[in-house]
Amino acid sequence: MHWTLLVCLSDAVIMRLTGVYVPLITPFDATGAVALGALEALAHQVLEAGAAGVVALGTTAEPASLNVRERQAVVDVVARVCRERSAPLIVGANAVEAVAALPGRAEVVAALSVVPPFLRPGEAGVLAHFAALAAASPVPLVVYHVPYRTGQHLSTAAIRRLAALPGVAGIKYSVGNIDSGTVELLADLPPDFAVLGGDDALISPLLALGAHGGILASAHVGTAAFVQLAEAWRSGGTVRARSLGHRLAVLSTALFAEPNPTVIKAVLHAQGRIPTPSVRLPLVPPRPEAVRAAVRLAQDDVWRKLLLQGLA
Numbered sequence: 001m002h003w004t005l006l007v008c009l010s011d012a013v014i015m016r017l018t019g020v021y022v023p024l025i026t027p028f029d030a031t032g033a034v035a036l037g038a039l040e041a042l043a044h045q046v047l048e049a050g051a052a053g054v055v056a057l058g059t060t061a062e063p064a065s066l067n068v069r070e071r072q073a074v075v076d077v078v079a080r081v082c083r084e085r086s087a088p089l090i091v092g093a094n095a096v097e098a099v100a101a102l103p104g105r106a107e108v109v110a111a112l113s114v115v116p117p118f119l120r121p122g123e124a125g126v127l128a129h130f131a132a133l134a135a136a137s138p139v140p141l142v143v144y145h146v147p148y149r150t151g152q153h154l155s156t157a158a159i160r161r162l163a164a165l166p167g168v169a170g171i172k173y174s175v176g177n178i179d180s181g182t183v184e185l186l187a188d189l190p191p192d193f194a195v196l197g198g199d200d201a202l203i204s205p206l207l208a209l210g211a212h213g214g215i216l217a218s219a220h221v222g223t224a225a226f227v228q229l230a231e232a233w234r235s236g237g238t239v240r241a242r243s244l245g246h247r248l249a250v251l252s253t254a255l256f257a258e259p260n261p262t263v264i265k266a267v268l269h270a271q272g273r274i275p276t277p278s279v280r281l282p283l284v285p286p287r288p289e290a291v292r293a294a295v296r297l298a299q300d301d302v303w304r305k306l307l308l309q310g311l312a
């Protein structure tokens with residue numbers, strides 16, 4: 001991407017990488033095919049409920065279990081919804097060929113690219129990887145840092161070097177805890193760099209520390225409550241934010257009681273929003289008791305009451 005274009009775009013991009021993004025699940029129908037109509041409806045629902053944007057082909061979408069045609073169909077459907085609603089879309093893409101093939105459409109504001117997993121190339125390797133990826137990408141990158149999955153730790157200094165790379169606009173920060181490195185990063189945010197939380201149960205403290213928003217699979221349910229949480233922390237409504245954050249952490253914990261997105265899909269199915277709760281291998285259906293607990297917590301009317309009464 002051209003450097004001057006990047007500088008002009010950076011403010012606008014950071015503004016758009018703020019708030020709650022929902023990484024959409026991929027619904028399947030009774031034949032096992034991708035239920036594109038249900039996916040389209042889900043995208044409309046979460047945006048209608050106030051989500052800042054959506055992510056296509058995040059971890060939650062089971063992208064490794066989709067074939068090339070299915071992945072393309074998913075991106076096409078979600079992009080159409082985003083175009084209709086003038087909403088930003090982030091697309092999961094990890095390799096040079098995948099980012100280079102991203103559609104040059106206005107609604108695609110960034111690619112979500114995971115730190116290379118398993119190999120553990122070291123911080124220098126990670127930096128070189130993202131420099132190459134950014135050079136090939138028509139859109140800015142959000143680095144997906146999830147060390148408990150990739151096996152690759154990154155120091156705060158390395159994250160700052162990533163943030164300084166042209167074409168890197170943010171990080172999905174999913175380190176599994178809040179530690180001194182988290183505080184160090186958020187206390188002195190790199191310029192033009194968005195920090196989006198990716199550990200759902202930790203989103204409230206991360207927002208309290210100054211994160212720009214979150215990419216939260218939990219926000220498929222209780223979307224408006226997650227949106228209000230982010231707004232409350234941003235506007236200084238700390239009493240409400242703290243209380244709402246505690247309640248949402250309980251919901252997120254229940255939704256992540258089994259490998260994501262098995263429970264979330266079961267809840268969405270119980271709510272009549274997707275045709276089946278099916279997941280593809282290697283994921284298997286969650287335990288019924290985990291689903292029952294999450295369905296109870298996810299009941300829309302419970303959240304509506306809390307939000308209306310301002311009790312949350």
Ligand SMILES: O=C(O)C1=N[C@H](C(=O)O)C[C@H](O)C1
Nearest residue numbers: 023058059060215216217260
């Ligand atoms: O798909 C995503 O992006 C997310 N994936 C995480 C995971 O599966 O662990 C969770 C987060 O909510 C968003």
